[in-house]
Amino acid sequence: MVVSGSETAFIADIVQRVYSELDLKLLSTPTGLTGIETRAEGISSWLRSEQPDHSVVAICGMGGSGKTTLAKYIYNLNKQNFECSSFLEGIENQPGELLGLQKQLLRDKKKRVLIVIDDIDDKDTLNTLVGRKVLHTQSKIIITTRHLSIHTWVGSISYGCTVHKIELLNDHESLELLSYHAFGCKVPMKGFKELAIQLAKYYPLALKVLGSSLSEGQGTRIETWRSTVNSLNSLKADINIKIQGVLQKSSDTLPCESHRELFLHIACLFLGEYANDVKKILEDDCHAESGIVTLINRCLVTDPRVSGNRLAMHKLLQDMARNIVRKDSKDPAEHSRVWRDDECKTLLRNGEAFKTSSLIKMKNLKFLHLSNVKLIQEFSRSKMVEVA
Incomplete structure (x- = not known):
């Protein structure tokens, strides 16, 4: 049977619909997306090109500007046009994923593949992957x-690269x-428009967090909105510091102290x-279940549910939470949470070889995670000690 014209288009449409229904591996993207279709057009056109001038596109922009959301949207829109596809997040903190992608690249070198690598900050990591x-x-x-x-990183290896500077949201x-x-x-609700306009000047992440914090409880009162506008306007700093102020205000206004502590716990110790x-x-x-x-x-x-049942948060939120923990002192011994390997070793050893008996003296210790260690002494004190 030979088909052409409108029949061909009709069958292509059916195939696309069936694919959309059957494909369970599409990435989750945030609700309430705005303006993303026009921002995706250029890169999607490049992905469809059979003779591109370059093999790599780098979506560039500061944290919270919507790079990952745009990349996920483009990936979902175009992955069916490739024989294999991979989307990797947090690659620098997941050595196993890095090795897995290396093996896939070697295995699939004769296939048309689409690879998205999110949040690359290190030239050596990029070179290891595709150099x-x-x-x-x-x-x-x-x-x-x-x-x-x-x-310039990509130029030093074997692929041509073009930079796509992300277009920020308009007013x-x-x-x-x-x-x-x-x-x-x-x-905006009636009576809130002028205040909302004053707040609608930050990057997408900050707008999501700020809007969500004002969507419940006292946030539905116009007095709360006016107070929020005044407090943010009082910050005499550049946009980066103001965005940090937006994020911190949202964590500070969590309804329970236990939820604020939970947020810091996750950001410092439990991501992934x-x-x-x-x-x-x-x-x-x-109260972690409700928190x-x-x-x-x-x-x-x-x-x-959209991150493999693991805990995750934006890098800006992680940095903000960790700065809260560090702000009162530069001495890790005075911090409520310690997560860096070098600081943990210094505190636990205290100039000597680490012994489990040392834990008995740590009266305020609530959680300790040890990796790649072997305990040769018993430890029965009722503290949460996890050995991996």
Whole structure:
């Protein structure tokens, strides 16, 4: 049977619909997206090109500007046009994923592959992944990064690269995104428009977090909105510091102290861990079962159902939380949480070889995670000690 014209288009449409229904591996993207279709057009056109001038596109922009969301949207839109596809997040913190991708690149070098590598900040990591790999001429790589100079990294290896500087939301789109998360619709509630316009000037992440924090309880009162506007306007700093102020205000206004503590626990100690394991560990102290739901609703933590049942959050939120822990002292011994390997070793050893008996003296210790160690002494004190 030979088909042509409208019949061909009809069959192609059916195939696309069936694929969309059957494909269970599409990435989850945030609700309330605005303006993303036009921002995806250029890169999508490049992905469809059979003879591109370059094999790599780097989506560049500061943290919270929407790079990952755009990359996920483009990936979902185009992955069916490639024989294989991979989307990797947090690659620098997941050696296993890095090795897995290396093996896939070697195995699939004769296939048309689409690879998206999210949040690359290190030239050596990029070089390890694609520096010496010979890919199919129509394979494509998308990178998201904060470094506008990344084209020089790629230029030093074997692929041509173009930089796509992310286009920020315009005033109308920013107001729409803020309104969606604050009011559940695309326009502000009556009486809130002028205040909303004053707040709708930050990057997408900040607008999501700010809108979510103002969507419940006292946040529905116009006095609360006016207070929020005044407090943010009082920050005499550049946009980066003001965005940090937006994020911190949202964590400071969490309804329970236990939820604020839970947010700091997750940011410092439990990112990448299975949510159910963390709930068991922190339920008694932080009411983690309900607390994680609150953090998800406030856009402070990613819903584990879309991140492999593991806890995740935006890098800006992680940095903000860790700065809160560090701000009172530069001495790790005075911090409520310690997560860096070198600082942990210094504190536990205290100039000597580490012994489990040392833990008895740590009266305020609530949780200790040890990796790649062997305990040769018994430890029965009722503290949460996890050995991996």
